[in-house]
Amino acid sequence: GAVVSQHPSWVICKSGTSVKIECRSLDFQATTMFWYRQFPKQSLMLMATSNEGSKATYEQGVEKDKFLINHASLTLSTLTVTSAHPEDSSFYICSARIQNIQYFGAGTRLSVL
Amino acid sequence: DAKTTQPPSMDCAEGRAANLPCNHSTISGNEYVYWYRQIHSQGPQYIIHGLKNNETNEMASLIITEDRKSSTLILPHATLRDTAVYYCIVRVASGGGTSYGKLTFGQGTILTVHP
Numbered sequence: 001g002a003v004v005s006q007h008p009s010w011v012i013c014k015s016g017t018s019v020k021i022e023c024r025s026l027d028f029q030a031t032t033m034f035w036y037r038q039f040p041k042q043s044l045m046l047m048a049t050s051n052e053g054s055k056a057t058y059e060q061g062v063e064k065d066k067f068l069i070n071h072a073s074l075t076l077s078t079l080t081v082t083s084a085h086p087e088d089s090s091f092y093i094c095s096a097r098i099q100n101i102q103y104f105g106a107g108t109r110l111s112v113l
Numbered sequence: 114d115a116k117t118t119q120p121p122s123m124d125c126a127e128g129r130a131a132n133l134p135c136n137h138s139t140i141s142g143n144e145y146v147y148w149y150r151q152i153h154s155q156g157p158q159y160i161i162h163g164l165k166n167n168e169t170n171e172m173a174s175l176i177i178t179e180d181r182k183s184s185t186l187i188l189p190h191a192t193l194r195d196t197a198v199y200y201c202i203v204r205v206a207s208g209g210g211t212s213y214g215k216l217t218f219g220q221g222t223i224l225t226v227h228p
């Protein structure tokens with residue numbers, strides 16, 4: 001299947017700092033990418049849909065000013081968690097779609113101290 | 114997208130077939146059935162998908178009932194590495210609208226493969 005690369009895989013930061021997570025489609029172009037968040041022992045929750053060249057579409061309850069999404073090219077989408085706080089600690093996962101199949105990255109575990 | 118119902122957990126002996134059921138009684142005519150799995154602390158892995166015909170690939174088989182209200186994912190020879198959470202998702206696979214492209218994850222089935 002297609003490969004989606006996510007970086008970093010693990011990050012620890014201090015409260016109040018910003019963290020950027022990158023999601024790349026390695027062997028295909030993706031006009032649409034998706035960002036999910038998963039808390040321990042819970043299922044994945046869709047945060048936003050990232051569209052190349054346009055603004056992201058956020059799910060209800062997700063703060064767009066806190067979770068900044070940029071999809072500047074057909075192979076790269078970034079999620080920036082601004083002014084991170086301990087409650088933002090979670091597992092963030094991106095995915096990209098090709099031919100009606102979504103492929104997922106390995107995820108980024110964010111720990112905010 | 115239609116909601117799915119899966120058993121919370123299942124066990125399977127290594128080497129035996131694992132049959133994971135999924136109910137999707139409110140599925141619409143243009144919704145596909147997708148199966149993903151998530152091994153601990155990793156991103157979900159695509160397994161298989163189908164509309165109404167049975168499907169098979171190198172990982173698994175997907176059996177969809179004639180009325181499309183339920184399906185079964187079959188792992189023919191389960192191994193210890195198949196221990197994971199398995200998600201059954203129904204989704205509009207094409208066309209426009211706000212539902213296109215979104216995968217909505219439920220709680221899934223925790224499959225534990227025993228030696």
